[in-house]
Amino acid sequence: DQRTAHVAQVEAMYREEFHKRKALGKELAARKEAFEKHERIAVSANAEIASCKESAAEFAKRYAEIYNEYDLMRVDHRQANNAISKLEHQNAAHQKEVVHLQDKIRALERELRDARQVSEALHKLESEVADFKLI
16 A cells, blocks of 8 residues: 555656646747747847948938038039129129219210300301301
8 A cells, every 4th residue: 555655646746747847848838939039029120220220321321412512502602692792893893984984975965065066156157257258
C-alpha cells in the first residue's frame, strides 16, 4: 500500500509538473507571438522612420532651393529699386531740361513775333518812303 501511495504521489507530482510545463509552454508561445508581433511593428516603424527621414531630407533640399530663389529675387528687387531710383533722378533732370527748353521756346517765339512786327513796320516804312519818293 505504501508503494501504491508513493506511485500515486509520484504520478500526482508528475501531472502537476506536466501541467506547469504545459502552462509554461503556452506562456512561452504567447510571449514568442507577442515578441514577433512587436518585432514586425518595430520593422514597420523603422521603415516609416526611414521614409520620414527621406521626406525630411527632400524637404530640406527644397527649402534650400526656395530660399536661394528668394535670395536671388531680393537681389533682383534691390537692383530694380536702384534702377528705378536712377531713372526717377534722370526723369527729374529731363523734366527740368524740358521746362528750360519750353521757356527758351517761348522766349524765341516772343523774339520771332517782335522780329515780325519790326519786319512789318520796316515794310510799312519802306512803302511809305517809296510813296513819298513818288510824290
